[in-house]
Amino acid sequence: MECLDCGAWYLDPRPDVSALDVIYPPNYYTYVLESKSRGDIDLARRGLFSRLASRLFRQRIRPIAKYMKFTPDKTWLDIGCGNGAVLDSMRAEFGIVGTGIDFSEAAAQHCRRRGFAAHACRFEDFSPAAGETYDLLHSSHVIEHVESPLDYMRKAFELTKPGGLNVFITPNTATWEARLFGRHWGGLHVPRHWTLLNPQSAKRLGQRAGFEHLETCFSTNGTFWTWTFHSLSRPLLGQRVSDALFPADHRFIESNPWNIARIGAFTLVDMLNTAVLRQSSNMLCIFRRPEAS
Numbered sequence: 001m002e003c004l005d006c007g008a009w010y011l012d013p014r015p016d017v018s019a020l021d022v023i024y025p026p027n028y029y030t031y032v033l034e035s036k037s038r039g040d041i042d043l044a045r046r047g048l049f050s051r052l053a054s055r056l057f058r059q060r061i062r063p064i065a066k067y068m069k070f071t072p073d074k075t076w077l078d079i080g081c082g083n084g085a086v087l088d089s090m091r092a093e094f095g096i097v098g099t100g101i102d103f104s105e106a107a108a109q110h111c112r113r114r115g116f117a118a119h120a121c122r123f124e125d126f127s128p129a130a131g132e133t134y135d136l137l138h139s140s141h142v143i144e145h146v147e148s149p150l151d152y153m154r155k156a157f158e159l160t161k162p163g164g165l166n167v168f169i170t171p172n173t174a175t176w177e178a179r180l181f182g183r184h185w186g187g188l189h190v191p192r193h194w195t196l197l198n199p200q201s202a203k204r205l206g207q208r209a210g211f212e213h214l215e216t217c218f219s220t221n222g223t224f225w226t227w228t229f230h231s232l233s234r235p236l237l238g239q240r241v242s243d244a245l246f247p248a249d250h251r252f253i254e255s256n257p258w259n260i261a262r263i264g265a266f267t268l269v270d271m272l273n274t275a276v277l278r279q280s281s282n283m284l285c286i287f288r289r290p291e292a293s
Contacts, residue, residue: 007201008198008205009173010196011191015191017147023191024104029249057089057093059220063284064167068136070096071095072097074096074136075136076136076138077101077138077159079142081111081116087114134159136164145192146195149195150205150208162289163290164289166206166289167284167285168284171187171189171281173187173198175279176277177228184228184231186226186227199283202216202283206285210289211288211289213286214286219280219282223252226246226252226262227248230246233245233246270282
């Protein structure tokens with residue numbers, strides 16, 4: 001469905017919150033390490049996929065660094081931390097030790113084994129220590145999954161220090177891919193994506209919660225392309241071939257030559273998108289809590 005007021009898309013009907021354990025199984029791709037690592041964090045870090053993700057992280061963090069100087073004394077919360085890869089990258093790059101939140105206990109355990117404090121709960125249910133706030137709240141592909149994006153942003157506002165940043169990465173529906181591929185577009189990710197935004201609806205959402213909008217910028221995301229071609233190819237080639245060429249589950253994060261080549265090719269497409277059209281299906285929205293709030 002589409003909201004005629006703000007342009008946001010929303011899934012209707014959608015699963016009940018009680019079904020989260022079903023639609024996010026233990027092998028959901030953000031919850032697991034590469035299978036070859038067998039739970040070994042150091043071995044997973046050395047994988048090709050992990051190293052590629054680390055390089056892309058540096059590009060993703062660059063726009064945020066325009067508005068905040070990253071020093072080891074900064075406090076930050078990674079919402080939807082998954083297996084802790086972004087927490088790891090922030091520590092390696094800037095010496096900042098953050099805190100993670102994820103719905104999955106297994107994912108939280110991965111983060112703890114990396115040396116971070118991590119809470120296994122929904123962000124909506126998170127209760128920090130009395131008076132605890134953060135310089136930076138960060139989430140990557142979380143807000144489209146939550147029951148109420150506005151409630152999410154209001155809670156984020158409460159946990160952000162005055163002058164601090166709240167940033168989120170989410171799919172952008174205002175793209176030619178979303179229009180061309182329709183129900184096959186990977187950004188839909190039914191039934192897990194409950195609300196999808198465009199730059200204007202995302203800006204409006206943050207402002208309704210009290211934030212000042214600083215910037216919306218765009219980056220690459222080979223995952224959406226993989227899911228798109230999985231959906232397109234499955235009726236033609238069958239499930240087995242489609243899964244092998246464009247795996248839609250945790251197998252697409254394995255460090256094998258085909259996965260790396262495919263993600264690399266799709267990354268180049270998104271880079272061209274961003275260079276020519278000034279946007280892509282992956283948008284980073286940067287908000288600041290006003291000093292006087």
